[in-house]
Amino acid sequence: MSQFQSVKGTRDIFPEESVQWNHVESVVRTHAALYGFREIRIPVFEYTELFRRGIGSTTDIVGKEMFSFQPDPKGRSVTLRPEMTAGVMRAALQKNLFSSGMVHKLFYIGELFRKERPQAGRQRQFSQFGAELLGVSSPAAVAEVISLMMQVFSSLGLKGLRLRINTLGDGEERSRFREALQAWFVPFYDTLDEASKERLEKNPLRILDSKNPTIQELVAGAPRLYDYLKETSLQDFEKVLFYLGERDIAYDIDHRLVRGLDYYCHTAFEVTSSELGAQDAIGGGGRYDALARELGSSMDVPATGFAVGMERLLITMERQGLLAALPSDAPLVYxxxxxxxxxxxxxxxxxxxxxxxxxxxxxxxGKSMKAQMREANRVNASYALFLGATEYSTGCYSLKNLATSEQITLTLDAILQFLQERRAQKSLYS
RNA sequence: GUGAUUGUAGCUCAGUUGGUUAGAGCGCCAGGUUGUGGCCCUGGAGGCCGGGGGUUCGAGUCCCCUCAUUCACCCCA
Incomplete structure (x- = not known):
């Protein structure tokens, strides 16, 4: 259309919307602090290898969705971060945060990049906030992470979100299940769609959450991961559910929930919104005890985390009418x-x-007085302060309340004092 | 990457079977007595009808290409 065109899958956020973003971000910061999570800011790009090892080379993200480039002809390939977890873990390992077995609770807010075809709730540059609890992995840790996430949602006023939860077992249990699943699907190979056939090879678990109805019918009869879990894994999951119950967090157990990223184990969860279209996952996360090893760490760094899509969150809030009543950034005086x-x-x-x-x-x-008044009205100022010849000579100014049309005339000092009181009241109510 | 969809003023959209100076609402600007907005009235600015090519006496309206949008698949937040 015009010569000014933002890159496909990117968009601009103008002031009216920035107010909304700031609101969400401030709620995130407040609740993170409540739980003792502190903010980490990491680079927007990392060595490509980090994501390849961390996220898993069989995933679509690594396979075809990364923005990669070589800053220097002889240098290593780098990639715009498609997610945060790998980078956060890298930062923690690089700083050697775990030498004394400490626990670290970190949260972040930032932009991610994935080369996908844009659609509702999915852009090539998008934002997430999330938290990572590093250095310990336990049902208690999982419960902390989930309840932080859910509390942010409820504090923002969101309703009708659905928390689905599942356990993926440990690596050993999963690989036994994986083999069983593969074997089970072989006789049905010809009835599988293209995507499922490919998944059968690369990551059979993901056939379970296929959207294809015929595949879903098939899946109903497939083996269940539960049957391959040992007592300790089951107890671990039960304990997570226990904590959620204690905290009045509603959930649905969904045996078909399989997170797309390779590093998850044990508890995995996802929050969906019926207000969104096909891309209905608003947030998700789980435990990833093996990630540190995958990245080459010589020690185990068990961990749990979640990530929430800001754009999808805001779309849901918009649909639920939660963005209309946000405090305005209008000036007090014109x-x-x-x-x-x-x-x-x-x-x-x-x-x-x-x-x-x-x-x-x-x-x-240099607009006319009438135009100035219109402007005052347009920017939604609370008061107009008039300066004319009379005011100039007397030192007393006329202050008009633009909502009630009441007008008073006071000295400058009196007006400053009056407005400071009004400002205090205004911030009290906003 | 695959499939479909849409593309006319800042915004939301009309534009009849292709036919003279392309419209509306909202917004914007200026007036409606001299120092006062919101409502109302009047006037005004602003569109090579996404871009390129073609068919035609003639195209916003038909055909092709291209770019962009939106939605779905895939995948994910």
């Missing part, structure tokens, strides 16, 4: 100047208001 020869004084006045912590705007384009 300074209205009567005559051109008073604009310098007006500028000074606006500056004085701001010095007193009162948000103030003033016309910068």
């Amino acid at each position: 300074v209205v100047v009567q005559q051109p020869d008073l604009v310098d004084n007006g500028m000074q006045l606006a500056w004085q208001l701001r010095q007193a912590d009162i948000s103030a705007e003033i016309d910068l384009a």
